[in-house]
Structures are given as C-alpha cells and as structure tokens.
Amino acid sequence: MTPSKDRTVPFLRRIRVRLIISLVLISVIPFLIISAAILSSLPEGTAPDVMTPIYVMGVFLGLFCAFVAWQLAEKFTEPIDEIRHGAEIIARINLSHRISVKTGDELESLARDFNDMAHALEGAYSELEDRVRQVTLNLQEEKSRLATVLRTMVEGVVAVNEVGEIILMNPRARSVLAGGPEFGVGSPLNRLLPKGRVDYHMRRLRAAWEEGRDGVEHVIFPLPGGKLLKGVMAAMPGPGGERAGFLLAFRDVTEEAEREKQIETALRTLPTRLKSPMTSVQSIAQIIETHKNLSEEKQKAFVCALRSEVESCLVQLQEGEKAEARMPSSHWQGQPTDAKGLVEEALAAIPGVYAHFQPPEGPLPPVAVEPYGCILAMSSVLRWLAANSTGWNPVEATLEAEEDMVVATFRLAGSQGPSPEGMESMLVEQQGEEQITIAEAVKRNRGEIWTRVSEGSFEVRFGMVRASRMPQAESGVRIFDDQPDFYDFDLFLARSGAEVRETLERDLKDLEIVVFDTETTGLRPLKGDRVVSLSAVRIRKGKIVQAGDFHTLVNPQIPIPKESTLFHGLTDVMVKDAPSIAEVYKSFGQYIGGAVLVAHNAAFDMKFLEIAARENELPQVDNPVLDTLFLSYGVHGDLPGHNLDSIAERLGVTIEGRHTSDGDARATAEIFVRLLPLLEARGVRTLGQAKAFCDRNLILRWQASRF
Incomplete structure (x- = not known):
C-alpha cells in the first residue's frame, strides 16, 4: 500500500478553520448589514453617538460567535479526526483496530461502515494468512531439517x-x-x-x-x-x-597439524637414533673380522651383542614405518594458481619498493600453492632485497618454467648481494596470524628457495611446483553445487560507513538501527541507581534481524530494591556473577558500531549509559538517537496514551516479556518498524528529518504537559 506523499493539510484548508471562519462570517455579516442600514437612516450629526454602542456590541458579538464557532468546530471535527486516525491505522498497520465514534449521526454511520470494511478485510487477510502459514510451515519444516544438518x-x-x-x-x-x-x-x-x-x-x-x-x-x-x-x-x-x-x-585441523609435526619430527630424528646401534654393529663386525681366533665363548657374546643391536635397529625402523604410514601430507592444501598473478600481487603488496617485473613472453603452466601465503613469502623476499640494495638499481623479477617447477627469480643487479643466511630465517609477519619463517612458508607450499650469484648480480630463486605434478584431488571440505537456498538473504545489504552528513540524508529504511532498552535498580540515575540488564535488537532495511540480539545481565554493585525486583523480576542473586557495567559497556559499544540508536523514552536509558561511561573513563556513546515516544506523539498527538503499552496496543504489537530489557527492546523495535510508513506519509523519510521531528514534538509535548 503506497502512502500519500504528504498528509499535512494547509492551515486555511483545514475543516476546523474553514468551519470557524464560515460561522463567524454568517453571524457577523448580518450585523454589519443592519448596522450600515441604521447608519444610513440616521440624521446627520447623530451617527457618532449611536455608533459607539454599536461598535461595542459588534466586538462582543464577534468574540461570542468565534467562541461558539470554535466549540462547534471542536465537536464536529473531533469524530472526523478519530475516523481519520483510525482509518490510517486500519489501512497501514492494524486491521483489527476499530473506530469508536458515538455521535448518533452520519459520522457514526461512517465509522460503522469503516469498521465493517475493516472486518471484511481482516477476514480476507486472515484467510490469506492461513494459506501463507501453511506454506511457511512447509518451509519451516524444510529449514529445520537443513538447520539440523548444519548443527550436526x-x-x-x-x-x-x-x-x-x-x-x-x-x-x-x-x-x-x-x-x-x-x-x-x-x-x-x-x-x-x-x-x-x-x-x-x-x-x-x-x-x-x-x-x-x-x-x-x-x-x-x-x-x-x-x-x-x-x-x-x-x-x-x-x-x-x-x-x-x-x-x-x-x-x-590444529590437532592434525600438531600430530603431523610430531610424526615428521620422529621421521627426521630416525637417522640420529639409528646412528648409535649401527655404529655398534659396525664395530662388532670389524672385531669379529679382525680377531678370527676368538674363543667360542667370546664369539657367542659378540654375536649376541650384534643380534641385540640389529634388533634395536629393527625396532627403530618399525617405529619409523608406523610414523610414515600415519603421516598425511604436511604441506598446506594448494590450488592451481597463475604464477604471473602471484608475482604481480607480491609487487603490489610493497608499493614503496623500487622493482621491475618482466612478464614471460608465453603462457606458463599453473602452479599448486596456497596463494596468499606464497604472496606473503615473495613480498618478504622483495622487501629483504630492497633493504639490502643501494637504492639505485631496481629489483628485477622474471618467471620461467624449469622441469617440474615454475621459478620466480628476483635479481639485484650490480651487487654481490647480502649474506643469504638471514633470509630463510626471516619472519613472514601478517597481523592476526602465527609468525613463520620464509623457509617454512616456502616448505608449506611444496616449493624451494635458494640464492646464487650470476654475472655480477645477486639472485633469489623461488621455485613453485607445477599443478600438473600434484594429485588430482586432495582431501578437504567440499561445497556441493546443489546446496539449496534455505535462509532469507534479504538482509545482505550492509551499512555503508558514510560520513555524518551523508548519514543524516539517508532514508530511514536504509539505515542500520539498534533498538535498546535497560532495566535498572530505580528511576534516579543521578541519585545512584544503576543498570541491571541491557538488551538490543538490530533493524536492517526496515526489518528486524531475527538473530544476533544483544542481551546481558549487569552486576550493579549495589543492592536491588524490592520494589524494583517486583517491577522487572531481577534479584541480587541473579546478577551476582554478571559482568560489571564497564565490561558490558565495551561489548555494547562494539555491538552498536556506527548504528543509529532507538529507544522509548531514550533520555532515561542514555543517562544511565552516560554515567557508566563517565564513572569508568570510557568514551561516550555519540551515535544518533531517535525516540519512539516523540515519534508516536508526532504521528498521533491528538490521541491519548503514548507509553509503550498504549502505542503497542494501538499499532497491534504484542509485548512478550514486559518490563524485561529484551522483551521491551523487541517491542520497541516492532513499534518503530510500524511507525515508518506513518512517518513517511508525513514527509519524514530521512534520519535528519526524523531527528527534527523528534525535537519538535519533544517541545510540543513539554508545553502541553504544563497546562
């Protein structure tokens, strides 16, 4: 249902104003005509004496007519306003809402007709909902099965x-x-x-x-x-x-990798462990061969020692065979990759290095590497060469195919080069990753790295194995092409991270919004009351995100009064092991990021957050804030009740868990979403317009509360 562009009626076109003007004119014009007739019939010279009481009567008559006209207009337009607001709620938000007008005239009949129409629409909508519900149940069943697969x-x-x-x-x-x-x-x-x-x-x-x-x-x-x-x-x-x-x-695969490392260590140390018994075997064999006249007793002793050492060797070999049999590939899983693209990416990763790449003339076979790790290793080599150059000559890079490998050569011209010993032990550093040496990075990619001096130039050669030399398939996780779409991906659009001015000009439905609520020890933050619970719900693209809510209890570090416990149900025992507000405030700050904040009676909740930040020396929350209290007042200012319960009832929102921070936050989010089309109908579409709308209605509500 498309909302009208602007529901604001010009002042002079409002029914109340036109009715008052019409009644005043109908009452005053005859008096003016009669007064003019009296004046024209009076003898000359008597007009001033007669006109003074006529003027006084005219002023009183005008004021009286205006007062009566205002009262009549109020009586006449009040049911019209009720019908207008009710029709808007029925049309846009809540089909179960009914208009209550008791005037006994055509307006009451009109309200009944609206209610009958709403009843018919509600029946049709209910039938449609039943059909949609059945389809949804079928989809939900399929989703549950797939969710079970994901879960297990x-x-x-x-x-x-x-x-x-x-x-x-x-x-x-x-x-x-x-x-x-x-x-x-x-x-x-x-x-x-x-x-x-x-x-x-x-x-x-x-x-x-x-x-x-x-x-x-x-x-x-x-x-x-x-x-x-x-x-x-x-x-x-x-x-x-x-x-x-x-x-x-x-x-x-952490445990697998650790096991691989242990097995590889066992195999690598096998020659060392075999060295001692093999040396003993060799010595015994030489003694027997040299001293042929040994007594039978000594020969038996040497043969026994020889047998023992051979058995020890066999044990070590059997352990090595077992380790080799258990050992999977210790290399990282590679994928066919264009070697030219790897070198170009490595050069692009270090823009400050003076380097020149001469691409190969013809195509090169793909190589089997883990590309990002390979790029990090290459860029580390290039950075090392540049650091050891005079700065006058560029680092030259070339590619060529050699037997089972594609070799990238990084050449430093006109130099005998630095000492290569420190290069392989140099660390490949990347934020958020385990630090490894260049030699380990190359080894994980099944490659080789070596240096040489050729024609007065120092070269580092980086060999990468051809993909054609690798097995056709490696074990790993697979994604199947027939995997069904089983989640609603309407939420794919994300926040843009725009500047503040651009954010103010963005449509409300395009903003990332976090709706939050707190429960506290009392209503006086400046007198020492503190937060005991904090919850938040996300809204994206005008829809409530059904997962990823923020909810936590908070230890206020002061006793919770009994009257507050009766209100929200939280006790000292329940929050005893909860985190402090300082910990919660930091997590909440990370959760909201740069989103727009929405709350009901937001000044109350924001004051508690402000005090928490000040007491713990943390940065204040400076996100834009909207308040559903003033948004509702601006939309339905002439209707009674703008607390959370009244607004929820008017807009057809069910509050589950009233006076709990998570229940109230979700209810406030539902209310905000249902207010969006009503705000749009009044010309409030962007964040800047919504903030101005809240500010304007805050002042109007404050002024109304004084009278």
Whole structure:
C-alpha cells in the first residue's frame, strides 16, 4: 500500500478553520448589514453617538460567535479526526483496530461502515494468512531439517554478505571461532579471521564472478596460538542470480597439524637414533673380522651383542614405518594458481619498493600453492632485497618454467648481494596470524628457495611446483553445487560507513538501527541507581534481524530494591556473577558500531549509559538517537496514551516479556518498524528529518504537559 506523499493539510484548508471562519462570517455579516442600514437612516450629526454602542456590541458579538464557532468546530471535527486516525491505522498497520465514534449521526454511520470494511478485510487477510502459514510451515519444516544438518556438521559453516558481515554461523563455527556476544550475526568476518586473507579470497571470488567463472577458493587461516583452519570459500548467488554473499566451510585441523609435526619430527630424528646401534654393529663386525681366533665363548657374546643391536635397529625402523604410514601430507592444501598473478600481487603488496617485473613472453603452466601465503613469502623476499640494495638499481623479477617447477627469480643487479643466511630465517609477519619463517612458508607450499650469484648480480630463486605434478584431488571440505537456498538473504545489504552528513540524508529504511532498552535498580540515575540488564535488537532495511540480539545481565554493585525486583523480576542473586557495567559497556559499544540508536523514552536509558561511561573513563556513546515516544506523539498527538503499552496496543504489537530489557527492546523495535510508513506519509523519510521531528514534538509535548 503506497502512502500519500504528504498528509499535512494547509492551515486555511483545514475543516476546523474553514468551519470557524464560515460561522463567524454568517453571524457577523448580518450585523454589519443592519448596522450600515441604521447608519444610513440616521440624521446627520447623530451617527457618532449611536455608533459607539454599536461598535461595542459588534466586538462582543464577534468574540461570542468565534467562541461558539470554535466549540462547534471542536465537536464536529473531533469524530472526523478519530475516523481519520483510525482509518490510517486500519489501512497501514492494524486491521483489527476499530473506530469508536458515538455521535448518533452520519459520522457514526461512517465509522460503522469503516469498521465493517475493516472486518471484511481482516477476514480476507486472515484467510490469506492461513494459506501463507501453511506454506511457511512447509518451509519451516524444510529449514529445520537443513538447520539440523548444519548443527550436526563437523565442519564450521559461515555465510557472509557482500561486504563480509556474518549472516549465518553454525554452532561448530561459533565454537571454533570462540567469539563473544559482539562477534555474532552482523560482525565482520575479518574481525574473527586474518583480515588480509579474508579480503584476498573475497577479491579473487569477485573477480571470478565478474568473469563468469564459478570460482571456489581453497583457504587456510593460521591463527595466533598455533590454531589452523582449512576449508573452501565460494560466492553465493541470490534469488535473482546476482552475487549475494560468500559461503565459507572449514575444519579445525590444529590437532592434525600438531600430530603431523610430531610424526615428521620422529621421521627426521630416525637417522640420529639409528646412528648409535649401527655404529655398534659396525664395530662388532670389524672385531669379529679382525680377531678370527676368538674363543667360542667370546664369539657367542659378540654375536649376541650384534643380534641385540640389529634388533634395536629393527625396532627403530618399525617405529619409523608406523610414523610414515600415519603421516598425511604436511604441506598446506594448494590450488592451481597463475604464477604471473602471484608475482604481480607480491609487487603490489610493497608499493614503496623500487622493482621491475618482466612478464614471460608465453603462457606458463599453473602452479599448486596456497596463494596468499606464497604472496606473503615473495613480498618478504622483495622487501629483504630492497633493504639490502643501494637504492639505485631496481629489483628485477622474471618467471620461467624449469622441469617440474615454475621459478620466480628476483635479481639485484650490480651487487654481490647480502649474506643469504638471514633470509630463510626471516619472519613472514601478517597481523592476526602465527609468525613463520620464509623457509617454512616456502616448505608449506611444496616449493624451494635458494640464492646464487650470476654475472655480477645477486639472485633469489623461488621455485613453485607445477599443478600438473600434484594429485588430482586432495582431501578437504567440499561445497556441493546443489546446496539449496534455505535462509532469507534479504538482509545482505550492509551499512555503508558514510560520513555524518551523508548519514543524516539517508532514508530511514536504509539505515542500520539498534533498538535498546535497560532495566535498572530505580528511576534516579543521578541519585545512584544503576543498570541491571541491557538488551538490543538490530533493524536492517526496515526489518528486524531475527538473530544476533544483544542481551546481558549487569552486576550493579549495589543492592536491588524490592520494589524494583517486583517491577522487572531481577534479584541480587541473579546478577551476582554478571559482568560489571564497564565490561558490558565495551561489548555494547562494539555491538552498536556506527548504528543509529532507538529507544522509548531514550533520555532515561542514555543517562544511565552516560554515567557508566563517565564513572569508568570510557568514551561516550555519540551515535544518533531517535525516540519512539516523540515519534508516536508526532504521528498521533491528538490521541491519548503514548507509553509503550498504549502505542503497542494501538499499532497491534504484542509485548512478550514486559518490563524485561529484551522483551521491551523487541517491542520497541516492532513499534518503530510500524511507525515508518506513518512517518513517511508525513514527509519524514530521512534520519535528519526524523531527528527534527523528534525535537519538535519533544517541545510540543513539554508545553502541553504544563497546562
């Protein structure tokens, strides 16, 4: 239902004003005509004496007529206003609302007709709802089955929107990534995983999508503390075939990687452990061979010692065979990649380095690497070469195919080069990842790195194995093409991060909004009352986000009065182990980000947050704030009741959990969403207009409260 552009009626066209003017004119004009007739019939010279009482009578008559006209207009227009507001609520928000007009005339009949129409529409809508409910139940059943699959998967699954904000996270992913309440739905993925890797793979997937390729990226995320995640990432199509986001599926392979390291250590130390018994075998064999005249007793002793050492060698070899049999590939999972693109990305990652890349003349075979780790290693080598150059000659980069490898050569001309010993042990540093050496990074990619001096130039050669030399398939997480769309992805559009002025000019329905509510120990924050519960709900694109709510109890560090407990049900025992307001305030700040805040009677809640920030030396919340109290007053100022219960009843909102912060926050969010079309009908569309609307109605309500 499309709202009218502006429901504000010009002053002189209002029924009340026109009715008052008409009644006053009807009453005063005959008096003026009679007065003029009397004046024209009076003899000359007597007019001034007669006109004075006539003027007085005229003034009193005009005032009396205006007063009577005002009262009649009020009586006449009051039911019209009731019908107008009721019709608007029925048409836009609540079909079960009924207009109550008791005038005994045509206006009451008109109200009855409106109510009959609303009843008929409600019946038709109810029938439609029944059909939709049945379809929804079927979809919900399918969704529940798929949700069960997600819940029981050993792989973590995360879906993000086009700008990388999480819209779905299964329990396995949540447990592996171990985020708090501020790291749920709506949080950027690159706050949970290394930012550089996330951005890199999303950039590659976007490029593949634009080229019409159905790209799938094999991803690896090394995290601080030695944790390692492996998986795949793919672009996710929307209902219209457009790219709507990205899907990441991964496994925590930390234990496997640690086991691989232990097995690899066992195999590497095997020669050392065999050295001692083999040396003993060799010595005994030489003694027997040299001293052939040994007594039989001594020969038996040497043979026994020889047998013991051989058995020891066999034990060590058997342990090595077992370790080798258990050992999977210790390399990171690679994917076919263009070597030329890797070198170009590495050069682009260090813009301050004086370097020149001479691309190969012909095509090169793809290489099997984990691309982002390979790029980090190359850029570290380039940075090391540049740091050891005179600055006059560029670092030259070339590519060529050699046997089973594609080799990138980084040449520093006119130099014998620095000492290569420190290069392989140099750390490849990347924020949010485990630090490893260049040698380890190359090894994980099955590559080789070495240096040489050729024709007066120092070279670092970076070998990458050809993809054709690798097995056709490697074990890992898979994403199947027939995976169904089972979640509503209308929430893919994210906040833009615009400047304040641009934000004020944005449509309310396009803003990221957080609706919040608090429960407290009392109503006097300046007298020591404090927060005991804080909850928040997100609204995006004019819709309430059904997941990722913020809710926590708060330890106020003062006793909760009994009268407050009767109000919200929270006791000292319930909040005893809850976090302090300082901890909650920080988490709440991360949750809201740059969103617009909405509350009912917002000044009350904001005052508690202001005091919490001041007492704990934390930054104040400076987000834009809207208040449903003044939005409702501006829309329905001539209707009684603007507390949360009255507004909810008028707009058809059911409050579940009244006087709990999470219940009231969700009810306030529902009210705000239902006020949006009413505000739009009054010309209030942008954030700036809504703030001005709140400010204007705050003053009007304050003035009305004084009389």
